[in-house]
Amino acid sequence: MPSHRETRHLPFRPDQMYDLVADVGRYAEFLPWVIATRVKSDSPTEMVADMVVGFKQLREKFTSLVRKVPGEKIEVEYLDGPLKNLENVWQFASDGQGGCTVDFYVAFTFKNRLFESLAGQYFDRAFRKMVSAFETRAAELYGSSSSSAASAAS
Template identity: 90%
Template sequence: MPSHRETRHLPWSHEQMYHLVADVARYAEFLPWVIATRVKSDSDTEMVADMVVGFKQLREKFTSLVRKVPGERIEVEYLDGPLKNLENIWQFASDGKGGCTVDFYVSFTFKNRLFETLAGQYFDRAFRKMVSAFETRAEELYGNSSSSAAIVAS
């Protein structure tokens, strides 16, 4: 089962980064391989959303339950689609200086062995690119980060 963990110190507030990650409806605007999203229901603490992802001719839709602790944590629980399971957790913490630390973790298994094999070959690089896309989006929304963003651990 492929997994990836990455922690970044970023110059934006933990609230800003939380809101950016919680805005699933806009993922197709900036995330690589996300073709479309549809939020089925949304509240301050929970969301159900569909996401269509694709690479070349491969396209898959999956549905997730997103549990939210505003400003602190987002947990994604897999409901339906091409996966056997998915665990995705984002944690946001203030650094006390106006910036924050973002901890990202994802682990999943595809039902289809071919997809699992392909994912294993590209998984780490793909998720690093995805996390970087969130950082780039934060720069667009909240201003230039200069060079103070750094990968803390991977």
């Protein structure tokens, strides 16, 4: 099963990064290969959402249950789509200096062996690009440091 773990130290507060990752409805605005999202239900602790991803002529829809621990953690449970399974966890921790550490983990298995072999070839690079897209989006929304984001929010 392909998997990827990445930890990044960022100049943004944990709650800012949590809010960005929890805002699934806006993923199509900045994430590569995400064509559309639809939030079916949302509460402070759970969300059910569809995401359509695509590359060239290939399009697939995923439905996921997103469990949320505000400001700290997001866990994604796969419900329906082209995968056998999916594990996805985001954790956000303060660095004690106004920034945070973001730990991202994802692992999945496709039902289709062809998709599985294609994913294996591009998996690492694709997820690095996606994590970088979140980082870029955070800089656009919050500025280049958490202190400038705090002053902009005032």
